[in-house]
Amino acid sequence: MKVLMINGSPHEKGCTYTALGEIASALHTYGAEYEIVHIGSSVVHGCKACKACASSGKCAYDDDIVNAIIEKAQEADGFVFGSPVHYAAPAGALCAVLDRCFFAGARCFRGKPAAAVVSCRRAGATAALDRLNKYFTINHMPVVSAGYWNMVHGSSPQQVKRDLEGMQVMRALGTNMAWLIKCIKTGEENGLARPEPEDKIWTDFMG
Ligand SMILES: Cc1cc2nc3c(=O)[nH]c(=O)nc-3n(C[C@H](O)[C@H](O)[C@H](O)COP(=O)(O)O)c2cc1C
Incomplete structure (x- = not known):
């Protein structure tokens, strides 16, 4: 039972990390392992929409953290994405990373529990959360x-x-995450498989 936590702040041990640490302590209390990955402040690419990932399963840009996160996601049972609020949105670098992680590696995240958490000085938190929950x-x-x-x-x-x-909200989140992962695992061990999605229907509103 392992939770992959992503710290999307440029500050390794800043406010976002402090929130993730509180979640981590609750995960630990309830028997879940965790890893906190810091995306850092190095340059990350935005998605260039080349769609090479459709056949390779990995991002064509192989010189930043994205493909490493996709690999870690494969082994994880749940996810927490943490971000500072920048102009009432998640940090731009985190969005660039997550756009590519989900476009290239959606299968590694699909069906697994997830939560987003944000840290702000004053305002914009709900808009930032909404953006992250979309993934x-x-x-x-x-x-x-x-x-x-x-x-x-x-x-x-x-x-x-x-x-x-x-x-307190962070601790509750960690507790609920550990509980839900246990519920899913217990279900799987007793023959309750995750539902397989239908083949995707794509429409483009152009007739
Ligand atoms: C570029 C930038 C934009 C920011 N925009 C906002 C904002 O819209 N609302 C807000 O409350 N705080 C804003 N802040 C403050 C940070 O969100 C806040 O201090 C956060 O807790 C820092 O987290 P960290 O230490 O993990 O980076 C901004 C900070 C920066 C650097």
Whole structure:
């Protein structure tokens, strides 16, 4: 039972990491392993829509973190994507990474539980969360929730730690994620397979 957590902030140990750490402690308490991968501040490509991934299953750009994340996703049972709020949206580099991870590696994420969490100083959190949740809800992924929307507030890890309500939401999220993964595994062990999606119907509204 392993959860892959992505820290989409340029700061390795900043506010987003502080939120992910609280989720991690709850995952640990409930018997789930986790790995936090930091996308870092190196240059990442945006998707060039070449569609080479349709046959190769990996991104044509092989010089950044995307293909490594796709490989890790294959082994993971659940996901948490964390991002700072930048102009009421997730960090641009994280969106570039996730666009390519999901376009090239959708099969590695499909059907597995996921959650997005965001960190902001003041506002824009719900818009950023909405953007991140879109990756899950286009790919048959159960969205894990808590008792409030998954956000913390602060400009430093110390401030985030003082957001007691936000930190409680993070712990609840970790607990719920571990529980849901256990439920899915227990179901599979007892013959309840994940439903296979139908072959995709593509329409383009052009008649
Ligand atoms: C380019 C940029 C844009 C930002 N835009 C917002 C914003 O729209 N709303 C907000 O509340 N905070 C905004 N912030 C502040 C960060 O979201 C906030 O401090 C966050 O907790 C930092 O997380 P981190 O330490 O993981 O990077 C912005 C910061 C940067 C660098």
